[in-house]
Amino acid sequence: MCQLRHVTGRNERHIPVVVLAGFLGAGKTTLLNHVLRNAGGRRIGVLVNDFGSVDIDSLLVSGASGGTVSLPGGCMCCTTDAEGLGDAIAALSAAEVGLDAILIEASGIAEPPALIRLVLAARSATASYGGLVYVIDSSQFLSTIAGHPMVGGHVAVADLVVLNKADLVDGDEMARVRDVVREVNSTASLISVSDALIDPGLLFDDAPDRPMDDGPRQLSLDELLHDDHHDHSHLHAEFESVSLDRVGPVDPRRLARFLERPPAGAYRIKGTVLVDLPGHADQAYVIQAVGGVVRVSRQPWGDLGPATSLVVIGSGLDVASAEAALAGVLGRDADDEHGILHLTRHLA
Numbered sequence: 001m002c003q004l005r006h007v008t009g010r011n012e013r014h015i016p017v018v019v020l021a022g023f024l025g026a027g028k029t030t031l032l033n034h035v036l037r038n039a040g041g042r043r044i045g046v047l048v049n050d051f052g053s054v055d056i057d058s059l060l061v062s063g064a065s066g067g068t069v070s071l072p073g074g075c076m077c078c079t080t081d082a083e084g085l086g087d088a089i090a091a092l093s094a095a096e097v098g099l100d101a102i103l104i105e106a107s108g109i110a111e112p113p114a115l116i117r118l119v120l121a122a123r124s125a126t127a128s129y130g131g132l133v134y135v136i137d138s139s140q141f142l143s144t145i146a147g148h149p150m151v152g153g154h155v156a157v158a159d160l161v162v163l164n165k166a167d168l169v170d171g172d173e174m175a176r177v178r179d180v181v182r183e184v185n186s187t188a189s190l191i192s193v194s195d196a197l198i199d200p201g202l203l204f205d206d207a208p209d210r211p212m213d214d215g216p217r218q219l220s221l222d223e224l225l226h227d228d229h230h231d232h233s234h235l236h237a238e239f240e241s242v243s244l245d246r247v248g249p250v251d252p253r254r255l256a257r258f259l260e261r262p263p264a265g266a267y268r269i270k271g272t273v274l275v276d277l278p279g280h281a282d283q284a285y286v287i288q289a290v291g292g293v294v295r296v297s298r299q300p301w302g303d304l305g306p307a308t309s310l311v312v313i314g315s316g317l318d319v320a321s322a323e324a325a326l327a328g329v330l331g332r333d334a335d336d337e338h339g340i341l342h343l344t345r346h347l348a
């Protein structure tokens with residue numbers, strides 16, 4: 001159980017809590033280690049059922065006590081079970097811990113649909129659901145889903161399906177795997193990779209600028225392992241994004257609908273928007289959405305002043321139709337008095 005102290009307090013940042021699941025041997029640990037190694041300065045917390053079940057690059061673990069281990073670069077790893085999950089998320093997302101994202105490795109904690117419910121129920125003031133990443137062994141998937149139909153139910157609730165072990169299948173088999181995944185989940189982001197080499201930027205934002213530390217410090221995992229990873233840009237599978245950059249006001253009803261039913265292939269949507277209505281334009285609406293789970297908050301406009309900036313990040317996005325759908329949130333239906341309620345009901 002995670003022993004970190006939970007401190008309540010005001011914190012504008014919402015840390016994404018990403019759930020990682022997949023059938024036995026699909027590549028979950030490979031993905032976890034890859035993301036930790038290529039965190040790019042992001043500080044990532046990991047929640048697992050027990051340390052023994054996940055072979056995190058534990059040789060690099062710098063300290064362990066009371067169910068918590070510290071990883072170099074400020075990362076944390078905690079053990080928990082389903083009952084303790086809410087407390088563990090609250091503890092890890094406390095501002096003083098200074099994490100940028102939390103990853104939960106599902107095995108042994110709960111089934112993916114139950115785990116999503118637990119994360120949503122945890123709804124800590126500083127953490128928000130960051131999506132379910134479901135890893136598939138593409139070479140085994142067709143027989144796995146035939147033998148274990150519950151796998152279909154797990155794929156169905158995924159926001160990103162990682163079609164891993166692409167090196168073991170030819171193009172035709174990968175196409176069949178994609179078709180079967182699409183039959184049970186028509187909207188998730190899909191990405192084909194080997195060795196789970198996804199770009200962590202698909203899952204989380206870049207690390208915030210942190211003050212330079214002139215004194216001695218722990219090396220981060222990616223620095224420690226740099227010799228293994230000479231050229232990161234060629235290692236990662238690409239993702240797509242479409243965006244609006246400092247444009248005019250949005251129609252709140254159409255925006256809410258877009259966020260609740262994002263375009264196929266979208267993984268997450270974020271940004272700040274201008275709602276040009278009396279009492280609403282004085283502050284920015286801050287938007288975060290993953291798989292139709294929407295979180296809205298309000299904050300003062302920054303130095304650049306009121307404008308709408310939104311980005312949709314995904315893999316397998318149809319860029320042209322995603323751009324058209326995104327542009328469709330702009331403008332305002334003058335007669336729609338109650339449209340704003342569709343957005344404000346998502347206020348955290």
Ligand SMILES: Nc1nc2c(ncn2[C@@H]2O[C@H](COP(=O)(O)OP(=O)(O)OP(=O)(O)O)[C@@H](O)[C@H]2O)c(=O)[nH]1
Pocket residue numbers: 022023024025026027028029030031053107164165166167168193194195196
């Ligand atoms: N050929 C190939 N092997 C892979 C790939 N990704 C992972 N592996 C191997 O597949 C095996 C299982 O990978 P893990 O990352 O341990 O899978 P897991 O989902 O964490 O496994 P469990 O925790 O046992 O369910 C390991 O031997 C990996 O090295 C890949 O893309 N291609």
